[in-house]
Amino acid sequence: MSDRTVLELSNVDSGYGEVQVLEDLSLHLDASEIVCLIGPNGAGKSTVLKTAFGMLTPWEGTVTYHGDEIGGMAPEDIVREGIGYVPQTDNVFGTLTIEENLRMGGVARESGLDEVIEDLYERFPLLDDTRKAKAKTLSGGQRQVLAFARALVMEPDVLLIDEPSAGLAPNTADEVFGHVQAVNDMDTAILMVEQNAKKGLGISDRGYVLDQGTVRFEDAASELLDNEDVSKLYLGG
Numbered sequence: 721m722s723d724r725t726v727l728e729l730s731n732v733d734s735g736y737g738e739v740q741v742l743e744d745l746s747l748h749l750d751a752s753e754i755v756c757l758i759g760p761n762g763a764g765k766s767t768v769l770k771t772a773f774g775m776l777t778p779w780e781g782t783v784t785y786h787g788d789e790i791g792g793m794a795p796e797d798i799v800r801e802g803i804g805y806v807p808q809t810d811n812v813f814g815t816l817t818i819e820e821n822l823r824m825g826g827v828a829r830e831s832g833l834d835e836v837i838e839d840l841y842e843r844f845p846l847l848d849d850t851r852k853a854k855a856k857t858l859s860g861g862q863r864q865v866l867a868f869a870r871a872l873v874m875e876p877d878v879l880l881i882d883e884p885s886a887g888l889a890p891n892t893a894d895e896v897f898g899h900v901q902a903v904n905d906m907d908t909a910i911l912m913v914e915q916n917a918k919k920g921l922g923i924s925d926r927g928y929v930l931d932q933g934t935v936r937f938e939d940a941a942s943e944l945l946d947n948e949d950v951s952k953l954y955l956g957g
């Protein structure tokens with residue numbers, strides 16, 4: 721950990737009910753980074769995000785945000801602290817308009833909601849053009865942009881994103897990765913889970929390879945892409 725570290729999981733065990741998924745897992749995210757978690761199905765990648773966001777309480781170990789323990793804190797309190805979470809599915813309300821979705825994202829804000837939403841419309845013009853449309857009329861890629869924007873209404877300095885490209889055609893996935901980079905350019909550090917390991921690492925600063933609930937490899941994203949073992953075992957050759 722450096723003094724630029726914003727989020728850190730240290731020696732975390734976590735899981736569901738009696739079922740342990742994460743075992744002695746340690747990772748960190750520094751300010752302004754994009755960090756990608758890759759690894760096989762069931763490795764525990766989504767479980768890392770859920771544990772960081774208070775949806776699961778670590779059985780052992782610590783989760784710290786700017787050095788303060790947040791392990792097991794309620795998600796609504798974690799949002800107020802400055803961490804946003806974009807789940808893989810059901811991340812927007814289809815029957816609400818784009819504007820209503822953005823307002824829902826800001827219910828925990830005490831002030832400045834209109835200003836921040838206008839700023840997001842400027843950054844994501846496609847949302848501006850469709851303010852009054854129901855979210856269910858958006859394409860998959862557009863919905864993902866709305867989900868990012870909704871999380872950004874709280875102006876988090878950390879955003880946890882679960883598989884932003886899931887279910888999208890390759891071109892659309894590329895666009896969504898471009899938006900992930902745009903969010904990062906807004907001074908938001910990003911911890912992202914991604915099935916498409918090559919593309920995910922391609923826009924990331926660093927990466928962690930998870931397998932069976934723990935970190936097997938960690939390195940600069942470019943080094944992981946060049947690592948023969950990682951390539952053979954986890955990137956499809």
Ligand SMILES: Nc1ncnc2c1ncn2[C@@H]1O[C@H](COP(=O)(O)OP(=O)(O)OP(=O)(O)O)[C@@H](O)[C@H]1O
Nearest residue numbers: 736739741759760761762763764765766767768913
């Ligand atoms: N709600 C749950 N209750 C019980 N077990 C769960 C639950 N969610 C996930 N698991 C189990 O935890 C393990 C890790 O799941 P997780 O979703 O973190 O994996 P992942 O690395 O994100 O992989 P995937 O790409 O398949 O989502 C899996 O064995 C999964 O079956």
